[in-house]
Amino acid sequence: MSNFSASATPGSRTVRCKGEEWAMGEDDTRVERVETKLTYQEAALEDLGNLVLDQGKRIERLEKELRLAMGRLKELEEGGLSPFSKNERPPHY
Secondary structure, three states, rough: OOEEEEEOOOOOOEEEEEEEEOOOOHHHHHHHHHHHHHHHHHHHHHHHHHHHHHHHHHHHHHHHHHHHHHHHHHHHHHHHOOOOOOOOOOOOO
16 A cells, blocks of 8 residues: 555645655656556556466366376277277278
């Protein structure tokens, strides 16, 4: 949380910080805009980081499932129950 609060009055703009008040000039307004944008960008970056972590976990889970499925398929092939016949031509021939 910020210790700053902004208040606008007609014709002027002031900023309060820990009981002190300053008039905001053009440079102060520009700094405030940059700080506001930075705050939103930090939040967006955190959201994206969390999304990347979640996707990494999902990829790991899917890779594990794929390894299990490939293992089961290999067991079926070794047991003579292959869904693919080695002598059968693919349907696109």
